[in-house]
Amino acid sequence: MKTLTRAQLHEIYYYLRLNRRVDEQLTLLYRQGKVVGGVYSGLGQEAVSVGSAYALEPQDVIGPVIRNGGAMLIRGYRPRDLFLQYLARQDGPTNGRDANTHFGDVARGVIAPISMLGETVPLMAGIALAAKLRKEKRVALAYVGDGASSTGPFHEGVNFAAVQKLPLLIIAENNGWAYSTPTSKQMAVRNMADRAPGYGIPSAIVNGNDVRAVYAATRKAAEHARRGGGPVLIECKTMRMKGHAEHDDARYVPKQEFEKWRKKDPILRFEKYLAAKQQMTAQEKAAIEARIDREIREDVAFAEASPFPPPEGAARSVWADGWK
Amino acid sequence: MKSTPPAKGSKRGIKPDAATLARMLYYLTLTRESELRLEQVLYRQGKIVGGVYVGRGQEAIGVGAALAMRPGDVTLPCHRDFSVFVIRGFSLADIFANWLARGDTPTRGRDNTLHIGDLNLGVIPIISPLGATLPVACGVGLVLKQRGKGNVVLTHFGEGTTSLGDVHEAMNLAAVMKLPVIFICNNNQFAYSTPTEKQYAVKSLALRGPAYGMPGERVDGCDVLAVYDAVGRAAARARAGKGPSLLECLTLRMAGHSAHDAAEYVPEKLKLAWAKKDPIQRLEKFLLARKIMTKQQIEELHKRVHQEIDAAVAQAEARPLPRGEEAVEGVYCGPDCWWERREVRPQK
Numbered sequence: 001m002k003t004l005t006r007a008q009l010h011e012i013y014y015y016l017r018l019n020r021r022v023d024e025q026l027t028l029l030y031r032q033g034k035v036v037g038g039v040y041s042g043l044g045q046e047a048v049s050v051g052s053a054y055a056l057e058p059q060d061v062i063g064p065v066i067r068n069g070g071a072m073l074i075r076g077y078r079p080r081d082l083f084l085q086y087l088a089r090q091d092g093p094t095n096g097r098d099a100n101t102h103f104g105d106v107a108r109g110v111i112a113p114i115s116m117l118g119e120t121v122p123l124m125a126g127i128a129l130a131a132k133l134r135k136e137k138r139v140a141l142a143y144v145g146d147g148a149s150s151t152g153p154f155h156e157g158v159n160f161a162a163v164q165k166l167p168l169l170i171i172a173e174n175n176g177w178a179y180s181t182p183t184s185k186q187m188a189v190r191n192m193a194d195r196a197p198g199y200g201i202p203s204a205i206v207n208g209n210d211v212r213a214v215y216a217a218t219r220k221a222a223e224h225a226r227r228g229g230g231p232v233l234i235e236c237k238t239m240r241m242k243g244h245a246e247h248d249d250a251r252y253v254p255k256q257e258f259e260k261w262r263k264k265d266p267i268l269r270f271e272k273y274l275a276a277k278q279q280m281t282a283q284e285k286a287a288i289e290a291r292i293d294r295e296i297r298e299d300v301a302f303a304e305a306s307p308f309p310p311p312e313g314a315a316r317s318v319w320a321d322g323w324k
Numbered sequence: 325m326k327s328t329p330p331a332k333g334s335k336r337g338i339k340p341d342a343a344t345l346a347r348m349l350y351y352l353t354l355t356r357e358s359e360l361r362l363e364q365v366l367y368r369q370g371k372i373v374g375g376v377y378v379g380r381g382q383e384a385i386g387v388g389a390a391l392a393m394r395p396g397d398v399t400l401p402c403h404r405d406f407s408v409f410v411i412r413g414f415s416l417a418d419i420f421a422n423w424l425a426r427g428d429t430p431t432r433g434r435d436n437t438l439h440i441g442d443l444n445l446g447v448i449p450i451i452s453p454l455g456a457t458l459p460v461a462c463g464v465g466l467v468l469k470q471r472g473k474g475n476v477v478l479t480h481f482g483e484g485t486t487s488l489g490d491v492h493e494a495m496n497l498a499a500v501m502k503l504p505v506i507f508i509c510n511n512n513q514f515a516y517s518t519p520t521e522k523q524y525a526v527k528s529l530a531l532r533g534p535a536y537g538m539p540g541e542r543v544d545g546c547d548v549l550a551v552y553d554a555v556g557r558a559a560a561r562a563r564a565g566k567g568p569s570l571l572e573c574l575t576l577r578m579a580g581h582s583a584h585d586a587a588e589y590v591p592e593k594l595k596l597a598w599a600k601k602d603p604i605q606r607l608e609k610f611l612l613a614r615k616i617m618t619k620q621q622i623e624e625l626h627k628r629v630h631q632e633i634d635a636a637v638a639q640a641e642a643r644p645l646p647r648g649e650e651a652v653e654g655v656y657c658g659p660d661c662w663w664e665r666r667e668v669r670p671q672k
Contacts, residue, residue: 150496152489159487162525188499188537188567198535200525230525 004212009279012054012211014288016267019046019070021296022079026086030246034304036088036099042067044209044241045175047266049143050074051214052171052234055222056141061109061127063120063142066101067173067240068113071143076108079296083303096309097317118144118151121170125157128166128231139222141169146186147178149195158231162199167225169218170233173208175240180252193235201231208236209266212273239264338556340391340549342616348387348548349611349622352604353629355383355407358416361633362423367583371641373425374436379404381546381578384603385510387411388551389478392559396475398446398464400457403438404510404577405480412445416632420640427646434646434654454485458494458507465503465568474563476504478555483572484515486529495570499536502567506558509570510545512577517589533570545573546601549610576601 004012023041030039042049049070053062064071069082077093084092086099093103104112111127114120124142131138148154149172161168172192176183189195196203204221206213214236221232239261243250274280340348359378367376379386386407393399393412401408409419414430422429423436430440441449448464451457461479468475485491486509498505509529513520526532533540539561543554551573558569576598580587611617617625 150493152493154489155492156487156489159524163522165525185500187496188502189535194537195535198526198532200527 004215006279008054009274010284010288012050012215013270013274013280013285014292015050015054015070015074016046016211016270017288018073018079018292018295019050020267021292022069022073022082025079025296025300026082027246029083029086029300035086037086038100039086039246040066040100040244041242041246042069044261044265045173045238046070047211047214047270048171048173048208048236048238051211052141052143052218052236055215055218056139057137057222059109059136060139060141060222061111061124063111063113063124063127063140064101065113065117065120065143065145065148067145067175068143069101072101072110075110077110078299080299080302083299084306087303087306088308089303089306090309091306095313095317116153117148118153118157120144120148121154121157122160123157125161125164125166125168128161128168128225129164132164132166137226139167139169139225141171141218141222143171143173145178146172146174146176146183146192147181149192150186158195158199158201158233161231162201165228165230167228168231169221169225170231171218172233172235173238174235175208175238176257177240177244177250177253179244179248191235193233196233199231199233201233202229203233203235205235205237208238209261209264209269211266211270238266338392338553340552344391345607345611345616346625348391348552349604349607349617350625350629351387351391351407351411352383352548352607353625354410354416354632355386356380356604357626357629358419358633358636359406361637362420363579363583366420366423366637372423372436376423376583377403377437377581378579378583379406379510381598381602382510382512382575383407384548384551384607385480385508385545385573385575388548388553389480389506389508389555392552392555393446393478394475394559396446396468396473397559398448398468398475398477400448400461400464400477400479401438401450402454402457402480402482402485402510403450404482404512406438408480409438409440409447412442412447414440414442414445414447416636417639420636421643424640424643425645426640426643427650428643432646432650432654454481455488455490457481458491459497461505461507462494462497462501462503465498465505466501468504469502474504476506476559476562478506478508480508480510482515483509483511483513483520483523483529484518485509486532487523495532495536495538495568498568499538502565504562504565505568506555506562507568507570508555509572510575511572512545512575513594514577514581514587514590516581516585517587519589528572530570530572536570538568538570540570540572543571543573544601545575546598546603546606548603548607 026039029035045067049068053071053074062071088096088099090096102112104110121142124140128140174192193203193205204217206217217234363376363378366372382404386405390408390411425433425436427433439449441447458479461477464477528542530540530542544550554571
């Protein structure tokens with residue numbers, strides 16, 4: 001497997017920083033009372049989204065869930081798309097109908113997140129099946145959290161993909177908590193990856209806060225899947241650094257947990273790596289930050305200036321009349 | 325095909341006494357002959373309402389498991405576990421009458437086959453959407469755990485069922501909450517016409533046990549003594565508060581999925597190989613070799629079983645069909661509907 005070039009390392013850094021800035025901006029908008037609904041942050045988990053999505057090819061398809069905003073950005077969505085969504089504006093991907101990240105696009109290879117967590121897995125298995133039947137070198141990547149892995153659909157999807165030897169990758173994102181349920185109350189095994197032998201599929205456990213490790217594991221698994229080796233489960237160990245959503249202060253998480261994981265911050269860790277390997281100068285870093293600042297500023301302004309959907313259009317796309 | 329080693333911390337060797345061995349042969353024989361009567365005679369005579377599902381070749385699982393139960397234990401058998409119903413106390417006549425859709429059966433003519441249950445006998449009826457029983461078993465397990473009397477719950481299901489989401493949710497919950505559930509998988513190698521290669525990609529379903537954090541064991545499902553021992557050890561673990569276990573009992577479905585399925589998709593060679601492992605022949609050989617029973621005693625047992633079945637079928641056939649006026653009873657619940665008048669007495 002080829003090593004990442006300097007340009008690629010910078011791209012990864014850009015996406016990590018952009019991911020976090022979008023989250024921070026959304027939190028700000030939420031606190032300003034401008035968001036319709038809840039805001040779910042992926043703070044601390046950026047390396048999982050970015051490392052995995054960056055390892056895919058253009059023809060691959062992802063099935064993200066709510067904390068995988070970084071993956072959606074890599075597939076071609078812009079910060080304004082997320083802002084328009086949360087601000088419920090007409091020009092957002094769902095025309096103001098879903099004030100969250102439940103949007104996707106076949107052209108970008110993004111399947112809209114499904115609120116009923118776990119359901120993404122059999123759906124992505126279906127996409128992988130299509131790829132296999134069409135003899136395409138396409139991989140389907142499903143993101144699933146520790147909580148979602150306890151659901152029936154997760155089981156059915158993984159088992160089906162295993163039997164049919166489908167090119168399905170499962171990013172098992174273990175962030176320690178499913179709302180207020182710690183993993184110790186979620187499963188009686190230590191790792192999500194311990195499920196894999198029960199399906200007869202290979203697995204890997206990686207440090208979810210090491211973007212290069214996530215990238216390498218996803219790349220290797222994708223090659224295995226493309227060769228016809230069947231599904232792979234990659235468990236990425238990370239930590240949910242905030243509550244379940246902005247309205248949850250996470251008082252049930254021991255304070256030491258946050259402190260412990262703050263030291264393992266994925267962006268800090270990557271910056272240390274880039275500095276140690278002299279892969280990014282101070283000017284290059286400043287340039288990336290300036291680019292992100294400008295993008296965020298422009299996209300927030302764009303979103304805030306965007307019109308709300310007209311009330312007359314509320315029933316559009318509810319009934320199928322006129323649908324071709 | 326060997327059994328896997330016993331789970332850590334438990335030695336093999338729960339040996340039934342002579343009386344239990346005799347009971348084993350009786351129940352195995354009664355099950356085999358009753359199901360033959362159902363499938364080969366009554367069904368062909370057009371006397372059964374609906375389909376007939378038998379567990380030919382797999383009788384050792386129900387017998388070995390049910391005989392390992394203690395008072396207060398609960399079981400959720402499936403459609404191939406005829407013996408469990410008899411062992412727990414349903415009368416043979418009642419069972420045949422249910423197949424014949426008579427009016428005074430446990431389901432009052434409303435549901436045939438083995439969809440019968442009785443909380444007083446510790447039997448929860450089969451749920452047709454297979455797999456749905458496993459989370460129910462967890463609910464039972466939770467109650468038994470809370471009561472703290474060391475009781476366990478057994479839940480039977482096939483290898484096809486293991487692909488269902490309900491099974492995953494139940495096994496995970498049981499393991500996390502350390503519920504006294506014994507998951508008994510009858511791997512008879514075919515789910516209707518789906519062979520195991522198309523059902524799962526793991527080498528043995530017993531490996532799913534550790535994937536949930538519980539012991540998993542593969543058992544020779546055609547050896548009633550092996551099943552009795554494995555269930556007994558799993559029950560001992562559960563009674564001691566150590567939580568659930570998964571037992572994969574290997575058999576072969578020796579009949580079709582149901583009486584209307586000729587099962588031509590099952591290779592003849594496979595059937596011949598597994599016919600040699602017949603659980604009844606094996607136990608008879610064992611009993612004769614150890615001089616626990618004589619040939620004459622075994623023949624007499626066969627005779628008695630046939631007489632019992634004849635009597636039960638005659639009794640069942642003599643019972644009236646349900647009356648048309650009763651059809652809506654039990655559909656809507658009113659204050660004097662028979663459902664409201666039932667009593668559930670605490671188990672002995």
